[in-house]
Amino acid sequence: MWDTKNIEAFQKLCNFMAGIRCGKIEETEYLEKLLAQCWNSLEGAKEGGMEGYKLIRRMKDVRWEPPILSFYIERHGAVTLGSGYAEIQEWKIDLGKKTATYLGAGRRQVYKRASPIRVDPIVKEIVALVQANKEDTPFLKWSISHTEVEIRTGKVPGLEASSAVKQTLEGRRRRFRKALIDAMEDAGWEVMQKGSRLTFTKSR
DSSP states (O other): OOOHHHHHHHHHHHHHHHTSOSEEOSOOHHHHHHHHHHGGGSBTTTGGGOOGGGGTTTEEEEEEETTEEEEEEEEOHHHHTTOSEEEEEEEEEETTTTEEEEEEEEEEEOSOOOOOOOHHHHHHHHHHHHHTTOOSOTTEEEOTTSSEEEEOGGGSTTOSGGGSOHHHHHHHHHHHHHHHHHHHHHTTEEEEEETTEEEEEEOO
């Protein structure tokens, strides 16, 4: 929708671009602000979930071939949700037609892929510590009678919150939980239903 404010913002953008040489644009801070101000009025600008404010400090490889302004933008929505990859979108803006064309997306690895871990050795060690009634272990919390023990998953080496991105960590913890419950039951400990806590009671 083109109202007076957006029209003025677009005209500022056009005036600015008129003074820019063809080719790659290195300094993009002011350009990003101008484009963001009129972005939502450009036809096609909302494709790919884009909005004007998302342009700020994210435009890469910006090029000007009048009347086409092209660039890539890195989107971190997937990273926020736990992925190790950011989405890379390619855009072309036609200032003559007042259009924004979304040309597709790729992805870039933001975090190194976490090394896989085997949960079986971890489970085996924890069961042994429980059977030995170990108290000086940060991931074991005992009841006074030592008939109940809580396994603090977030303190287990390899399962800490900082050990992997969200998706990887959730998968590790699911595998760990299942394997631990089976192993503890074999050792005579029964899992107790206490919300998300992983607590066991001596069954024999």
